[in-house]
Amino acid sequence: RRLRARPALSIGWGSWAAGMGAADAKTAERIRAGGLNPLSEGEAFAALEQAFSGEPHLVAASIDLNRIAAQPDLPRLIEGLVGRAPAASARTLSFDQLRGRPAGERRARVADYLEAELRAVLSSPAALPRQSSLLDLGVDSLTGAELRNELERALGVSVAITHLIDGSSLDELIDQVMAQLERKLVTEQHSAVGADTEEITL
Template identity: 30%
Template structure:
């Protein structure tokens, strides 16, 4: 706990994420569930922590390398194996992200859905898929569509500033400066995820989990959302005047 570590990576199992049959596997799932909880606990203390739910690994994995029957059973249930190369690529990607708990499991969803259609565990997941398939516009997006093009950035600044203030419990959003770093304001891995979820919910678009690392200030985040996401969501003329934010007064300059 007192060592200045850059990484603290725990190798958990997909069994603690998706479950498995049998008392022995239940104990195994519980043991790996402890690792998941430890990663979250460390993050709440401001320490590095990442727990990865690995699926079966081919050639060298416990379930594949020693038991061909297990491999056949996994395939029948719609689950595949991770190659060693994919394993290392996934590990490198996840270690550079801000995620706390992630599953890496090759799944053929058509087969998997048939098998677990009655699982209460996945009821919320199924509802989420339906929601994604039939998205509805948020109140903010409707307001954005009714806003003149030359006022869009200013509206977005106010919206993102409010979201940051809410996750950090800041009572006066206007006190958040455009160039102040989010981590200087107190954002950590948990509030970063909360901010990302708020932005995804209000903008109805995908926001990367590393958004506060990649765009660590209000100004950088607004520019990213405006240029990469909102232009795809809002229907108006393809010709939009180039705008710049006056950082002191937040006025639009054409």
């Protein structure tokens, strides 16, 4: 609508205190631990008044920057807000790091990475049983979306949120991610062979 010179406003709302009653205590505490405080109705309506500033998209949230800055792994969306670069993380893994590795090592690294990411989004310090249902471990639509986005950003794989909350286990998630990564590796290898063949033909 903005491109057509029509009025439009999109607001990315943080959690409202009035709506937190629908969330269980564990979910509410996890949200607060991540540095996102629930908005009171007064804060929310004050933010709404300020939102009519001409910007097409805004975020209205009560953020505890000190709590966020104390986390070992900063959320990438707000790294710049706390004034420091993110520290190196044991959770870091990329598709490039898996190239040329033996299949067994690729799976082991992906399995460790997925467990570390899952522990992070669940704020769980303990090791997670890989045969247990992700749902039983505490994954819901919010943590599922966070995990899905990280997998897409880091490894370029796409996992449906429904797969994360349908009773699948961590082992099954590892299998799904590995299947996508192996297909990507095979596609790359075929593309490289095709390019070499074309060069020789020319």
